[in-house]
Amino acid sequence: MDVIRGLFGLVEDLTWGWSLIPILVIFGVFMTLMSGFVQFEFFGRMFRVLSSKNQSGDPNAISARQALLVSVGGRVGGGNIAGVAVAITLGGPGAVFWMWVIALIGMATSLVESSLAQLYKRSNGDGTYRGGPASYIIYGLGAQYRWLAVVYAICLMAAFAFGFNAFQGNTFAGAANDSLGVDRVWSGLLLAVITGLIVYGGIRRIAKVADVIIPIMALGYIAMALLIIVLNISDLPGVLWTIIANAFGLEEAVSGGVGAALAQGLRRGLFSNEAGLGSAPNVAATADVRHPISQGITQSFSVFIDTIIICSCTAFMILLSPVYVPGAEGMDGVALTQQSLVSQLGVWSQYFLTFAILLFAFSSIIYNYYLGETALSVMTRSAPALHVLRLAIIAVVFLGATAPGATAVFFFSDPLMGVLALVNLMAIVMLFPVLLRILGDFRAQLKAGVARPVLDPRQFSDLDLDHSAWSYAARSGAPAGEEAAVPVPPRA
Template sequence: MQALQEVFGVIGDLTWGWSLVPILVIFGSFITIATGFVQFQFFGRMFRVLGRGRTESGKISAREALLVSVGGRVGGGNIAGVAVAITLGGPGAVFWMWAIALIGMATSLVECSLAQLFKRADPLTGQYRGGPARAILHGLGENYRWLAVLYAISLIAAFALGFNAFQGNTVAGAAEASLGIDRMWSGVFLAIVTGFIVFGGIRRIAKASEVVVPVMAVGYILMALIVILTNLSEVPSVLTTIVSNAFGFEEAVSGGMGAAIAQGLRRGLFSNEAGLGSAPNVAATAEVNHPISQGITQAFSVFIDTILICSCTAFVILLSDVYVPGATGIDGIELTQTAMVSHLGEWTQYFMTLAILLFAFSSVIYNYYLGENAITVLTKAPVATIVLKLVVVAIVFVGAVAPNATSVFFFSDPMMGVLALVNLLALMMLFPIALRVLQDFRKQLKAGVERPILHIEDFADLDLDPKAWPKRR
């Protein structure tokens, strides 16, 4: 076991430690420039998805796909991760989180548009499946199947297994600390609810997310807004501190500007997942008229995750008396909880426990779907999906009841690093196709088409699924 941990430690160092963050930043910046700052051009269109309901065909709508992906992106990283970034990198880390989110919006738009373009209609259910693995298979060809398989294995290991154990552990720990609920009962509850959702398929996952995600996101944002409004006179000072620390004018922790950049970029990427290759799996499930439409929607998901929700956590912490620059007494989720209590009273620890439960639960069902989608790339046997459902339910339970069980899943972060590198490699090779699809979208808008439509005959040279892109008028 020790040897295995050392191997994965090296993989983690080679990905997250040396190469991945710089590549994500550089490539994200390149995409932003090469697409003509697409995330800003279509920023106004992002909000349109909120007014669109379910599809007449019964397939996943753009809004449902958005909520599932927001539910996955928004998790412990938005509460605990932001606190860790501020503790280790100072207030300036928040600025660099914002910066990487703005760049990541373009990366997410491109990767999710490609997932949409190469999606496939499931012959049994009629629902759509897609993601980087299928984009590799149908965009790059069978010669790159090995790359798609590596991607699928990494996705299952990191999200369906490792991160689900961590989510179960987070919920059970918070419930035990604030409510005194035994970990066993938390584990049983989580396992039962998870089983009910995942055995219902993508439609039930979408329905659950449509209820859970708005409640958790809006509730948390409103609570943070109360904190901000009651401390409104101090907000300009906090903003000044964030910017000053971000550029090294005001050092809050050892490492100064370098620590702020490193922590801000890393925590931002961990939180919004732009470029990591996870969210495109959900983006591909939506029924839309044009791939870029869903790409725009998923860019909005990054905005919600980091610019809105991560910022809420940051302001709650920085406006409190609990945070002391350079202090190492408390960090992570404890720092966020303590800061909220200092603003609004003891009762908020129960609100935070509920928020953590909802955040974690939405992440669990999202992580499961990523694993299910990956399994279908590796094998067509229905039993494989059933086994995965049972394994995920069991892992959520074990992660909840055994505080130290998550140490078994030390491979999660390194495998996510491999996943991201595979996804970025595929994105680089498929980027010319993404630009071509984006040009088609812009051309239709320029011609006065309010809602552009993908005409599959215009892309006859690509391996697209006619059943996934029926003719529309």
């Protein structure tokens, strides 16, 4: 066991230890520049996904909004509550600024990977779609890279479906035990039963559940943060100045100064929003949309919601409270966030936070399950294998919740997430010229006056696309050359 731990520890050192975070930042900046700051260009369009006018016309399909909410549910988890607290404890208030920066850069990375996942998605034949990095590796780079897609799928399943689901169960059970005195066994049973009911309903049930609980989760948490901000509005300018000053070394809150703030902000920001890690594109591919870039824009919005909004809520809860003392040791993670709430709003708020953690954990569990299901489909479409996966994930959720030290078994999660991130980044860099082509098509249609651009796969006949997954051009009755008939930009 020590040898295995040592091997995974080496993998983590070679990825998250020193190489992966700079690579993710550099790639994000590169994609921002080469795409013409696409995340800012289409920022206004991101909010259109919230309107019912922009939903799928097929009642059996997953809408863009549902795909957005499933991905938000996956991105928003314990990292938004405990992770932000840890970042502030270790990096000082300046870490919050660098979380904002990495989110704005990561919005471009998320748009690129999610647009490619949409472009190369495959129809399941029942009104739903499946895709993600494994699909754009196989159909974008070629069948000779299938082995790379399998490596990606194995890492995805092990890290998210098993490892991180155990952590989510553990986070909720711990919070329920600390604040409500509920035994971990009962918390584990509750999570396991609810998880079973959802995962056996497939992506449609997952999407419908997310459509209900994610808005409640996000809006409730935001409302709590806004209440604290209003109660401390006179202190807000000082907190904002502290964040900026600490980020650039004008003030030093913890040992390490700017370096600690930068390292913690970037690391926690990337862990939270997952931009470039290759996880969210699996959900992005399920949406029934008119053009791949449309879902890319939507998933870029998901990063904005996760970090700029939700993580900032946690940060202001902590920094506006008297509980947080820069450089002090002893209290961090969920406890710091919880005590910050109690100091501002009273004991009742810790119960609200426990409820929020339940929703955060559960939304992440069903998201992580779907990633595991997508990974399994790369290796086999066997119904018994899917049944085994579902039972295994239910068991893992229960195990993670009931045994305080059980999550130590899943020490391989972070290293494998590092591997799948590197695989995903290699793929999207190799396919970046294709992304620029479809981005050019989207921009050209907007310039020609098409309010809602439509991808016509016939204009990209050199790409291995599933034409049945792109039926909007056919539904509109427009032959090639009309609604989606905008001259295709030259190949990059």
